[in-house]
Amino acid sequence: MLENIVEEPVGIELWKSVFNVSSEAFSKIWEHVNMYWKPSNLVELDFKVLHNCIFTNVKLQKIGLVDDNICKVCCSEKEDILHIFMNCDKLEDFHNYLSSLLVRIFENCDSDTISLVRSEELLILGLRWHMKGVNDTFLNFFMSVARYCIFRRRNLLNSGYSNVNLIKLLQYTLKHYVTYMYVYLCRCHNMSHIFQKKFVIDNPLLEETDNVLVFKL
């Protein structure tokens, strides 16, 4: 009966072909999207990205809501979802910065599957398997914040802002959300062990010293 009323989502076909990922892999990816401690705006954007239902300028032009389909960040190429998150020239410094942080996140990795890790795929789909020496929960939270900041900068520039520093936006937003979870779990609910496990252990970017979070971004 379920087969008659449930349809496979079509939006994920884009990512399956871009990254050569199977349908089965997406069950793990959806788990990361719906992690219960993620802020709702991150969950909403991740859901839209994976379903390929972001209203890019290419889509908005097709339905007649904008005059041109050009990216307002680089002002040179058409803006589809791959362009927004991966291919825009104005993302080059940001991608380099992310790569330098990813090198540190994986520096103590003790797993043969390290050879399967690709930074572009991590940015869109996250890490789908556990790796010894790597805090995959933090990593997936971090990638979700990175997606959110890329899209937030894009929306700010579309609204007339100029000079949004994407790296600083990422650093600020990550600190803000992780600190929120720290206060929520450790100070309000006495669940320091959960915070340690999900955010601190095997994470070279974050330390907790004398009840103070130290970010190494």
Ligand SMILES: [Zn+2]
């Ligand atoms: Zn662009």
